[in-house]
Amino acid sequence: MSVVGFDVGFLNCYVAVARAGGIETVANEYSDRCTPACVSFGPRNRSIGAAAKSQVVTNCKNTVQGFKRFHGRAFSDPYIQRLKSSLVYDLAQMPSGTTGIKVMYMEEEKVFSIEQVTAMLLTKMKETAEHALKKPVADCVVSVPCYYTDAERRSVVDAAQIAGLNCLRLMNETTAVALAYGIYKQDLPAPEEKPRIVVFVDIGHSGYQTSVCAFNKGKLKVLATACDPELGGKDFDEMLVRHFCEEFGKKYKLDVKTKPRALVRLYQECEKLKKLMSANSSDLPLNIECFMNDIDVSGKLNRVQFEEMCADVLGRVEAPLHNLMEQASEYQLKKEDIYAVEIVGGASRIPSVKERIGRFFGKELSTTLNADEAVARGCALQCAILSPAFKVREFSITDAVAYPISLKWNSAAEEGLSDCEVFPKNHAAPFSKVLTFYRREPFSLEAYYNTPKELPYPDPTIGQFVIQKVVPQASGESSKVKVKVRVNIHGIFSVSSASLVEVQKTEEGEEPMDTEQQATPEEEGNMQTDQDETKAQGDGQKETEEEEEKTPPENEEMETSPEESKAEKKSDQPPQAKKPKVKTKVLELPVENSPQWQLAIDMLNLFVENEGNMIMQDKLEKERNDAKNYVEEYVYDMRDKLHGRLEKFVSEADRDILSLQLEDTENWLYEDGEDQPKQQYIDKLAELKKLGQPIQERYMESEERPRAFDDMGKQIQMYMKVVEAYKTKEEQYDHLDQEEINKVDKMVNEAMIWLNSKMNQQSKLSLTVEPAVRVRAIQDKTKELYSSCNPIVTKPKPKVELPKENKAGEQNGPVNGQEKAPAEGTEKGTGDSTGNPPSTESTEPRPDMDLD
Structure with a gap:
C-alpha cells in the first residue's frame, strides 16, 4: 500500500513518499525533485512537468501554468476576468459556467476544465511516485492553501479522482508544514502542560499564508490562520517585468507586451534575476539574445533598487501578521509567548521579506525546515498516519475552519429567513454538530460564509441542502428532525445525515422497545470522521425522552448541540417518578446535497474516461x-x-x-x-x-571465441591430470573405479580431437565469413564434458567405520540433537492444549517509520 504526499504548488510541485526509513522527497525522470506545475498540449500528445516547461516559449499558446488559482471559480468571476488579459493562453466558459482552458490538442480546439488540467499534473506526480516506490499508487494526501473555500476544495478532490487517486485528506499547506515540524520534536511539553506556540509563515509564488499552532507531545492544534492570497513571489516578478518593459521601450523602442513569446522569455529571465539578487547585493546584468525583431537586449539592477521598486509589495507583508496576532489574542497569546517563527516557501528567501517578518515578531526567524519540500513531507506524514501500512508515532492534528459558516432557512415563526452561525472562525475541524428542527414538511437549508469581505472569492454560498420526506407526527404536531452538519477531513462542509424522531406513547409500566438506546456518548473533542451517525441517532433519542413532557411549539424552531456534550445532559438528570413511558422511532431521511459549482457525476465519469484515453x-x-x-x-x-x-x-x-x-x-x-x-x-x-546483425555477430563471436576455447582447454587438461594421477596410483584417486576412469580418458581424448579440429578450421577462415564453430557450441561442449567427468573425478572416498564398544544412545540419552524435536513438539502442544494457538505472527509486521 502506497503512502504518498503531493504538494501541488502554483509554480512547482513536489512528491514525498514514506519508506521504512522515513519520509523522502523523490526525483522525477530528470533527477530533479522539483516538477514544474505546467501542462503543454501538442498535435499528438501532452507534455507534463519539465517537458512542458521547455515549451513555454515555443508553444506558449498551448502551454498552461498557474491554473491552481482557477479552481472552483465561475468564468464570470471578476478575478478570472481581471486575469484573462495577463495570460498567454486562452480561458473559456465550461457548459456548467465554471472556468475552462482553451488549447489546440490533437490538431483540434479543445476546452479542458481546471479539474482535468490539475488531474493531468497529478497523473504525472503519481507516475513519479510509482517509479520511486516500484508499485502502484492510489492513496495520497494533497496540499491546498488554507484560504481555499468549499468549492475550490471540492474541485481539487474531483481532480484527484480523475487522476485515479484516492485522496485521504486535503491538507492545508500551513498545517502540513506544522506537522513536518512537530512530529520530529522530542522536547515538546506534556499534554497537561502549557503548549509550545509556533508561528508558521509560508510565502510561495502566488500565496502568502500564516498560522499559529500549539504543540504538545503527540498533539498539534491550529489556533488561527491569516493570509493574503494575492501576495507572493510572482508580484516581485511582475515588478521586475514592468521595470524592464519600460526600460526596453525607451532604450530599444520595443513594445514587449505585444509579443507573448518575448514576454514569457522576459518573465523567465526576471525570475532568475530575482533569485540572484537574494544572494548578491551588487549590480547584476540581465541579457537576452534575439529578444524581439532580432535585437539583443540588456539591462542591470541591484538589490537596493529592487527593494525600492517593490516597496508597495513589501508593505503588504505585515498585514496578515497583524491579523494573525489579533486572532491569537483570543487565546491570550502575545508575541512574547511565541517560541519560534518558522518560514517556508520560495519567496521567503527574499532578504527584505525575511527582515520585515523578523522585525514584526522581534525575534530571529527559524529556517529548520526545507523551504520547498516541507509541505510535501508533511502531507506524506499525514498519509502515513492515516494509512494502516505504516506504524507512526501517535500524533493528533486538529485543524481550524478558515471562514465562519452559517445556515439559513425559511422560518414561518419569523415570517422570513432565519439564520445561525454553525461553525465560527477557527473552530476545530473535522467536526460534526447536530441541529434540531421542528417541521411538518420537507425543508431546505442554505450554507454560506457569513463574512464575504474576508473571503478571497466573490460568492459566499456553499450550497443548498434539502431534507426530504419530512412528515408531521400522528397527532398532527411538528416532527422533531435531527440534522447532522459536518466540516470533514478535507475542510468541506456537508449535511451528512438527517433523521426524524417519531414519538409513540405507551401504557404506564409497559417497557418500550429501546432499540436506539445503546449508542455510546461521543468522546470529548469529537475529532472523528463520518462514522458517528448511529451515535447521533442515539443522542437524538435521549433528548426526545428528556423533552417529551414539553409540548413542541407550533412554530418551527432550531436547537444546536455539539455532539460530544449531549451525553452529559442525561447523566445530570435526577431520578424521576414513574410516568407514562415514551417509545421513539428514528427514521433516516434522504438529504439532497447541491453544493455550489459541484462537478456533476456524469461529467466526472466522462473526465475520468477522457484522462484514461489521453x-x-x-x-x-x-x-x-x-x-x-x-x-x-x-x-x-x-x-x-x-x-x-x-x-x-x-x-x-x-x-x-x-x-x-x-x-x-x-x-x-x-x-x-x-x-x-x-x-x-x-x-x-x-x-x-538483416544486413547489420550478421556483421555484429561475427565481431562478438571473434571477441568471445578465444576465451571459450581457453576454458574448454583448461577443462581437458584438468581431467587429463586426474587420469594420469590414477595411473600412477596416487592415494588421492585410488578409490576410483577403473572403468569410470577409462570412460573419462575416452571422453577427454574425443573432446581434445574436436577442439583441435575446430581451432584449425577457424584459423583458416576469413573474419568476413561465418565462423566454423560458434561460441555457444564450444560452451555446450565444455558443459557436456564437465557434467560427465566431474561426478567421477570428485567422487569422495568411502568412510571407514570404527567398531563401537557400547551404544552411547542407550546409556547417555539421545544424541545428535534427537531431544530437540520432541521438545519443540511439546512446546507446540502446550499452545494447543489450552485451546489457543501458539503466539506466532501470521501477518508481516508493519514497517516502523524512523522519525528520529
Whole structure:
C-alpha cells in the first residue's frame, strides 16, 4: 500500500513518499525533485512537468501554468476576468459556467476544465511516485492553501479522482508544514502542560499564508490562520517585468507586451534575476539574445533598487501578521509567548521579506525546515498516519475552519429567513454538530460564509441542502428532525445525515422497545470522521425522552448541540417518578446535497474516461517516438562502427551495400519518415538489422571465441591430470573405479580431437565469413564434458567405520540433537492444549517509520 504526499504548488510541485526509513522527497525522470506545475498540449500528445516547461516559449499558446488559482471559480468571476488579459493562453466558459482552458490538442480546439488540467499534473506526480516506490499508487494526501473555500476544495478532490487517486485528506499547506515540524520534536511539553506556540509563515509564488499552532507531545492544534492570497513571489516578478518593459521601450523602442513569446522569455529571465539578487547585493546584468525583431537586449539592477521598486509589495507583508496576532489574542497569546517563527516557501528567501517578518515578531526567524519540500513531507506524514501500512508515532492534528459558516432557512415563526452561525472562525475541524428542527414538511437549508469581505472569492454560498420526506407526527404536531452538519477531513462542509424522531406513547409500566438506546456518548473533542451517525441517532433519542413532557411549539424552531456534550445532559438528570413511558422511532431521511459549482457525476465519469484515453495516447506516442529513435540511433551507431571496430568483419561489397542503405534510411527519416506509424519504424529497423546483425555477430563471436576455447582447454587438461594421477596410483584417486576412469580418458581424448579440429578450421577462415564453430557450441561442449567427468573425478572416498564398544544412545540419552524435536513438539502442544494457538505472527509486521 502506497503512502504518498503531493504538494501541488502554483509554480512547482513536489512528491514525498514514506519508506521504512522515513519520509523522502523523490526525483522525477530528470533527477530533479522539483516538477514544474505546467501542462503543454501538442498535435499528438501532452507534455507534463519539465517537458512542458521547455515549451513555454515555443508553444506558449498551448502551454498552461498557474491554473491552481482557477479552481472552483465561475468564468464570470471578476478575478478570472481581471486575469484573462495577463495570460498567454486562452480561458473559456465550461457548459456548467465554471472556468475552462482553451488549447489546440490533437490538431483540434479543445476546452479542458481546471479539474482535468490539475488531474493531468497529478497523473504525472503519481507516475513519479510509482517509479520511486516500484508499485502502484492510489492513496495520497494533497496540499491546498488554507484560504481555499468549499468549492475550490471540492474541485481539487474531483481532480484527484480523475487522476485515479484516492485522496485521504486535503491538507492545508500551513498545517502540513506544522506537522513536518512537530512530529520530529522530542522536547515538546506534556499534554497537561502549557503548549509550545509556533508561528508558521509560508510565502510561495502566488500565496502568502500564516498560522499559529500549539504543540504538545503527540498533539498539534491550529489556533488561527491569516493570509493574503494575492501576495507572493510572482508580484516581485511582475515588478521586475514592468521595470524592464519600460526600460526596453525607451532604450530599444520595443513594445514587449505585444509579443507573448518575448514576454514569457522576459518573465523567465526576471525570475532568475530575482533569485540572484537574494544572494548578491551588487549590480547584476540581465541579457537576452534575439529578444524581439532580432535585437539583443540588456539591462542591470541591484538589490537596493529592487527593494525600492517593490516597496508597495513589501508593505503588504505585515498585514496578515497583524491579523494573525489579533486572532491569537483570543487565546491570550502575545508575541512574547511565541517560541519560534518558522518560514517556508520560495519567496521567503527574499532578504527584505525575511527582515520585515523578523522585525514584526522581534525575534530571529527559524529556517529548520526545507523551504520547498516541507509541505510535501508533511502531507506524506499525514498519509502515513492515516494509512494502516505504516506504524507512526501517535500524533493528533486538529485543524481550524478558515471562514465562519452559517445556515439559513425559511422560518414561518419569523415570517422570513432565519439564520445561525454553525461553525465560527477557527473552530476545530473535522467536526460534526447536530441541529434540531421542528417541521411538518420537507425543508431546505442554505450554507454560506457569513463574512464575504474576508473571503478571497466573490460568492459566499456553499450550497443548498434539502431534507426530504419530512412528515408531521400522528397527532398532527411538528416532527422533531435531527440534522447532522459536518466540516470533514478535507475542510468541506456537508449535511451528512438527517433523521426524524417519531414519538409513540405507551401504557404506564409497559417497557418500550429501546432499540436506539445503546449508542455510546461521543468522546470529548469529537475529532472523528463520518462514522458517528448511529451515535447521533442515539443522542437524538435521549433528548426526545428528556423533552417529551414539553409540548413542541407550533412554530418551527432550531436547537444546536455539539455532539460530544449531549451525553452529559442525561447523566445530570435526577431520578424521576414513574410516568407514562415514551417509545421513539428514528427514521433516516434522504438529504439532497447541491453544493455550489459541484462537478456533476456524469461529467466526472466522462473526465475520468477522457484522462484514461489521453494517458493511452501519450503512451502510444512515446512508443512511436522510441521506435523512431531506435532507427536513428542504429543508423548513426552502425555507420561509425562499419569504419571502426566492425571493419575487419565485413567485406568491401557488403559494407558498400549497408552504407548506402543506412544513408537512404537517414534521408527517409528526415523526409517521408518524419511522421510515420510505429510499425513503419519497426520494419525499417528489421530491414537494416538483416544486413547489420550478421556483421555484429561475427565481431562478438571473434571477441568471445578465444576465451571459450581457453576454458574448454583448461577443462581437458584438468581431467587429463586426474587420469594420469590414477595411473600412477596416487592415494588421492585410488578409490576410483577403473572403468569410470577409462570412460573419462575416452571422453577427454574425443573432446581434445574436436577442439583441435575446430581451432584449425577457424584459423583458416576469413573474419568476413561465418565462423566454423560458434561460441555457444564450444560452451555446450565444455558443459557436456564437465557434467560427465566431474561426478567421477570428485567422487569422495568411502568412510571407514570404527567398531563401537557400547551404544552411547542407550546409556547417555539421545544424541545428535534427537531431544530437540520432541521438545519443540511439546512446546507446540502446550499452545494447543489450552485451546489457543501458539503466539506466532501470521501477518508481516508493519514497517516502523524512523522519525528520529
